[in-house]
Amino acid sequence: MALPLPSGLVPTEVAFLCEMEIITIVPRQRLESIPMLSGKTPALRPPRRADLPLWLALLLKKQRRANIVPPPWLLTASLQELVNLETNVNPEGFSEPPPPPMRSDGRGVARPYAATTSRTGDEDGDTKELTLSSPFLPSCTQDAPSGYLPFHWLEIAETLLAHAADDIPNAPEVRALLRDLQEVRAAKLRASTRHLEGGGGVLKLRGVGAMELAESRGFVLSVVDGVRKLGASIEAGRREEELERREGRGGDESDDDMEL
Amino acid sequence: MDIDDILREVDPASQSIPTETRDLQALTRAWVAERSSPELLHWPADGLFERVNDRIKQQIERVEEMTGDMDPKTNFALIVIQTELERFKYLVRSYLRARIAKIDKHTLHYLSSPDLRARLSETEQAYATRHQALLHNHYLSSFLSAFPPALQNLNDTAGNISMIDAPDLDTAVFIRLLKDALVEGHGTDMDGSLNGKNGDVVILRWSDAKPLVESGHAEVI
Numbered sequence: 001m002a003l004p005l006p007s008g009l010v011p012t013e014v015a016f017l018c019e020m021e022i023i024t025i026v027p028r029q030r031l032e033s034i035p036m037l038s039g040k041t042p043a044l045r046p047p048r049r050a051d052l053p054l055w056l057a058l059l060l061k062k063q064r065r066a067n068i069v070p071p072p073w074l075l076t077a078s079l080q081e082l083v084n085l086e087t088n089v090n091p092e093g094f095s096e097p098p099p100p101p102m103r104s105d106g107r108g109v110a111r112p113y114a115a116t117t118s119r120t121g122d123e124d125g126d127t128k129e130l131t132l133s134s135p136f137l138p139s140c141t142q143d144a145p146s147g148y149l150p151f152h153w154l155e156i157a158e159t160l161l162a163h164a165a166d167d168i169p170n171a172p173e174v175r176a177l178l179r180d181l182q183e184v185r186a187a188k189l190r191a192s193t194r195h196l197e198g199g200g201g202v203l204k205l206r207g208v209g210a211m212e213l214a215e216s217r218g219f220v221l222s223v224v225d226g227v228r229k230l231g232a233s234i235e236a237g238r239r240e241e242e243l244e245r246r247e248g249r250g251g252d253e254s255d256d257d258m259e260l
Numbered sequence: 261m262d263i264d265d266i267l268r269e270v271d272p273a274s275q276s277i278p279t280e281t282r283d284l285q286a287l288t289r290a291w292v293a294e295r296s297s298p299e300l301l302h303w304p305a306d307g308l309f310e311r312v313n314d315r316i317k318q319q320i321e322r323v324e325e326m327t328g329d330m331d332p333k334t335n336f337a338l339i340v341i342q343t344e345l346e347r348f349k350y351l352v353r354s355y356l357r358a359r360i361a362k363i364d365k366h367t368l369h370y371l372s373s374p375d376l377r378a379r380l381s382e383t384e385q386a387y388a389t390r391h392q393a394l395l396h397n398h399y400l401s402s403f404l405s406a407f408p409p410a411l412q413n414l415n416d417t418a419g420n421i422s423m424i425d426a427p428d429l430d431t432a433v434f435i436r437l438l439k440d441a442l443v444e445g446h447g448t449d450m451d452g453s454l455n456g457k458n459g460d461v462v463i464l465r466w467s468d469a470k471p472l473v474e475s476g477h478a479e480v481i
């Protein structure tokens with residue numbers, strides 16, 4: 001009954017998550033709005049474009065009820081730019097994640113799409129901030145910025161190439177460019193393990209993708225944990241020393257403040 | 261309440277995202293966090309799970325009503341609804357099973373203090389208590405009864421070694437920042453911190469990540 005999987009999302013679960021990404025389609029048939037658990041789908045009226053979750057878009061595509069509009073970052077020009085960015089401009093880190101999408105609030109102010117206030121209970125009027133994040137941000141629709149890889153880039157690209165290759169212009173070249181990107185970034189992720197020890201316990205990997213993380217999660221996390229366990233006694237000694245030094249110097253001052 | 265709050269209330273951007281989508285986001289986030297964090301997290305307090313369960317029940321009823329209708333148009337809608345239903349059920353099931361796996365692993369730890377107990381839902385508490393009692397009774401009847409009474413407990417703390425196994429809170433996790441925040445970490449040779457920007461992915465110890473995740477500044481990935 002209990003889940004037998006190891007801690008951390010495995011690649012199949014990441015693929016499940018990626019299928020929630022919102023993608024743009026061009027319907028070929030009329031379809032009335034369907035009341036789903038995650039909200040109503042938009043009524044489909046060809047040829048008006050609509051945004052749907054990827055799993056539904058793929059279902060419609062398989063039944064030839066719709067065509068998929070590939071996200072702008074999946075076009076060859078954008079991918080070439082990205083390969084160049086990853087190999088020549090920034091050979092150390094990953095390319096930037098897409099900027100947070102903005103939306104007009106109807107008053108001339110652009111606000112982040114993500115910032116929403118959800119009412120938790122109507123009776124007490126208690127409000128709680130809920131920030132949307134991938135896969136619920138529109139990072140794969142036709143409005144997504146080109147030249148930025150979203151969090152689920154690898155899975156989305158693979159899925160689209162597998163099931164909707166005829167909707168992607170110049171699919172073989174896209175495939176080749178994706179392969180390049182994947183290799184460059186995999187090498188970067190492997191190289192980042194050099195910084196795993198040291199660094200004060202925080203290591204930044206800005207721009208990394210979900211599937212890339214899932215692939216090397218076991219390795220990276222066990223290295224970090226292994227290094228920590230090896231140095232556990234040293235760390236305990238250092239903490240004790242620091243505590244003593246602080247108490248010695250602090251005297252009658254409050255112990256809550258870190259004096260460094 | 262300042263002008264920003266008033267603006268936010270009438271903000272069309274925030275109202276255009278329906279409650280259902282927000283609940284799905286919250287559920288997904290809870291699932292990912294539960295799958296990736298070393299310890300059991302709080303049961304969602306705002307009735308999220310009850311809402312989702314109610315909706316699933318309603319949806320199943322709707323499917324039952326619609327299956328009588330053999331019109332091909334509603335038939336396709338039915339396929340879509342059922343596919344989505346399965347996806348939701350998978351999410352809910354996986355979430356609950358991930359929690360049960362953690363409860364099974366450290367049952368006594370989560371039952372040991374009121375604070376930890378509060379993380380479990382009512383059903384989970386009942387499950388954990390009964391399961392633990394059954395297990396202990398089984399041990400008692402098979403071999404523990406042959407021991408001296410002082411050694412028959414499973415929560416012995418003699419000699420400064422507790423028999424209750426606790427999860428390792430220093431296990432490393434990946435988090436993504438949802439807002440700009442200062443990330444502080446504990447390392448072996450030195451403690452570090454960095455000024456995190458929205459969208460940063462950081463590897464750090466769960467004990468350092470926990471306050472950020474709980475305050476909504478970051479999410480586990």
